[in-house]
Amino acid sequence: MEREKFEELVEEALAEIPGKFKKFIQNLAVIIEEKPSRETYGKTGASPFSTILGHYHGVPFKHRGPFYGNLPPDVIVIYQKSIESVCSTEEEIKKKVREVVFHEIGHYFGLSEKELREIED
Secondary structure, three states, X not given: OOHHHHHHHHHHHHHOOOHHHHOOOOOEEEEEEOOOOHHHHHHHOOOOOOOOXXXXXXXXXXXXXXXXXXXXXXXXXXXXXXXXXXXXXXXXXHHHHXXXXXXXXXXXXXXXXXXXXXXXX
């Protein structure tokens, strides 16, 4: 898939975040990379044989205190080639992008992998 089309899918997914959550999102950058680096695998503890589709870096919203501020933005990285590798069609890619964006936004709010898996199931 062309990078521009993939970027549009990410933007569409971000636009679909419900307003009651969106109003609390501040100082967050969402970027697209082709695939995760070795460093990302190390930080996440994921097996190098696993596929990382997205990654959140930052201080989760629920862990921010009254003195939180003047920091660089938190970052959500969406990995285009990783997502494409687990999908067969453009429609599957669109659905997976939305799922990954929402999953990483869940991490932004402080949900653990376990909590997110329970919600997704």
